[in-house]
Amino acid sequence: MAQPMADGAEIPIALAQIATCPGQLRHNLERHLVMLDLARKAGARLVVFPELSLSGYLLAHGVLELAMAADDPRLAPLYEASRELTILVGLPLREPGGGISNAALLLEGGELRGIHRKLYLPTYGMFDEGRYFVQGPGLQPLECSLGRFGVLICEDAWHLSSSVLLAQAGAEAFLVMAGGPTELDAGEEPAGGRRWHWLVGATAITAVRPVFFANRCGWEEGILFGGRSWAVDARGRALAETAPALEEALVTASYSRADAAFARTLLPIPFMERLDLWRTALERRHA
Amino acid sequence: MRELPAVHIPLLAEALTRFLAEELRASGLRRYVIGLSGGIDSAVATALAVRAVGPDQIEALALPGPTSSPESLAHARLIADGLGIRLEVLDLAEAGRVFASTLGIGEDRLRLGNLMARMRMTTLFDIARRDGALVLGTSNKSEILLGYSTLFGDAAASLQVLGDVWKSHIFELGRFLGTPEVVVAKPPTADLWPGQTDASELGFDYPTADPVLYWHHEGGLARDALVAAGFAERLVDGVLQAYRRNRFKWRPTVIARISSSCINVDRILPRNPR
Numbered sequence: 001m002a003q004p005m006a007d008g009a010e011i012p013i014a015l016a017q018i019a020t021c022p023g024q025l026r027h028n029l030e031r032h033l034v035m036l037d038l039a040r041k042a043g044a045r046l047v048v049f050p051e052l053s054l055s056g057y058l059l060a061h062g063v064l065e066l067a068m069a070a071d072d073p074r075l076a077p078l079y080e081a082s083r084e085l086t087i088l089v090g091l092p093l094r095e096p097g098g099g100i101s102n103a104a105l106l107l108e109g110g111e112l113r114g115i116h117r118k119l120y121l122p123t124y125g126m127f128d129e130g131r132y133f134v135q136g137p138g139l140q141p142l143e144c145s146l147g148r149f150g151v152l153i154c155e156d157a158w159h160l161s162s163s164v165l166l167a168q169a170g171a172e173a174f175l176v177m178a179g180g181p182t183e184l185d186a187g188e189e190p191a192g193g194r195r196w197h198w199l200v201g202a203t204a205i206t207a208v209r210p211v212f213f214a215n216r217c218g219w220e221e222g223i224l225f226g227g228r229s230w231a232v233d234a235r236g237r238a239l240a241e242t243a244p245a246l247e248e249a250l251v252t253a254s255y256s257r258a259d260a261a262f263a264r265t266l267l268p269i270p271f272m273e274r275l276d277l278w279r280t281a282l283e284r285r286h287a
Numbered sequence: 288m289r290e291l292p293a294v295h296i297p298l299l300a301e302a303l304t305r306f307l308a309e310e311l312r313a314s315g316l317r318r319y320v321i322g323l324s325g326g327i328d329s330a331v332a333t334a335l336a337v338r339a340v341g342p343d344q345i346e347a348l349a350l351p352g353p354t355s356s357p358e359s360l361a362h363a364r365l366i367a368d369g370l371g372i373r374l375e376v377l378d379l380a381e382a383g384r385v386f387a388s389t390l391g392i393g394e395d396r397l398r399l400g401n402l403m404a405r406m407r408m409t410t411l412f413d414i415a416r417r418d419g420a421l422v423l424g425t426s427n428k429s430e431i432l433l434g435y436s437t438l439f440g441d442a443a444a445s446l447q448v449l450g451d452v453w454k455s456h457i458f459e460l461g462r463f464l465g466t467p468e469v470v471v472a473k474p475p476t477a478d479l480w481p482g483q484t485d486a487s488e489l490g491f492d493y494p495t496a497d498p499v500l501y502w503h504h505e506g507g508l509a510r511d512a513l514v515a516a517g518f519a520e521r522l523v524d525g526v527l528q529a530y531r532r533n534r535f536k537w538r539p540t541v542i543a544r545i546s547s548s549c550i551n552v553d554r555i556l557p558r559n560p561r
Contacts, residue, residue: 060556
């Protein structure tokens, strides 16, 4: 059973950058178990997997075949593993009232601690998520023995308001799960990896919270994903080496709740957000 | 003048290599089968496949037809030797002549060219069935956009590893992968009849056409904006005409939808479920 951490303790967080295959649940689950074993050996207390890590990303209508409820028996190996270390895993979640969410489950002590459902479903360019998933209803930090985490799934993080709202709701750090496709250009790393690096850094320093970013890598249905999982503290200092772009990797970063608390006390930037400007914008939109 | 943006060639090679490794794993099959024409596209695709799955998992075939240049076969051997793979030669010349005669093709070289491209496709898919393999395609982005291929012939494959790579970059990729210089440097040809080259048929070569295609297809510049950017009117019109005229080849089959579960419209599903 996971034990609560003292505030001054360093919490090793592992970012499991895996390559998944759409529709091959057994293969994907095996990648999870391999990474969990590595994370356990590395002393991690929390393991963050990428977006839709269990099912693969480019499912399209395959979500109808692969969506599962949070108590699906196929998740048993992950619930079991969560008795030793906390797990954040991504999957298409079958909602009891109908619809399927692009969701993250936080598992700890063999139990479900919380669910985040993706808020922003990209439906443009190569993305078509709005066709297959229903939007998440709201943003709340997920709580476990290790702290209060704001979970953001991929495009959630591209709207900086998400991190502001989560910070105001009490999130102490962000866990970003991404399935970020990428193109190649003249750079030595895929273009998507560069963009995510900027975005993760901007999220950390504007919301003054550490960010732990787990992206997927590999190919699905002809689409390349950009890896480069990374972690950064509230002031923009790297907490880990950036993972490679093209191959699976486990990145371990050290999270200090005490350092995070000190930084956000010193710099209450998200609490200075001018919500009255948001209200004005909303009123103008609905006028 | 607007140019074709550069791409990081070593990263491109590494990414495409991993693509080929993953596609074979996901398919559950064992090998790649590929037609080695003696040209740069198939040389590069084969080199990537060798890096991805090893030389023993590659079934390379040379498939000369009635009008193929002997030089093409010599170059195919050169490429195979350089990559350390075995090259199987299946001479389709006689079968091609018989089939052409049965169809009454006569001197129509375009029909004969298309027929031979489709006979090669038939051969590759048959060998793939025999060996439990995927057919590795060799089409590149430039020729796909221009429609410079035979539908269900050289355009048909299990996967197109170079299908999003501009021809201009394939020359760079070829040099990076150690493709023999004689293959990289020779004018691209479909070798469907003696003396044929892509440039003589299209009216422009790929390094000239690629920037126009890029700035139209990806950069969003319409015809007049391309001309204003400095591209020759004749070039722009020639490129855009092919780009529009042959677009049906991009999606070769359209299903008439009469239900709410039409394949690839209402039901887009992963290709390799397990």
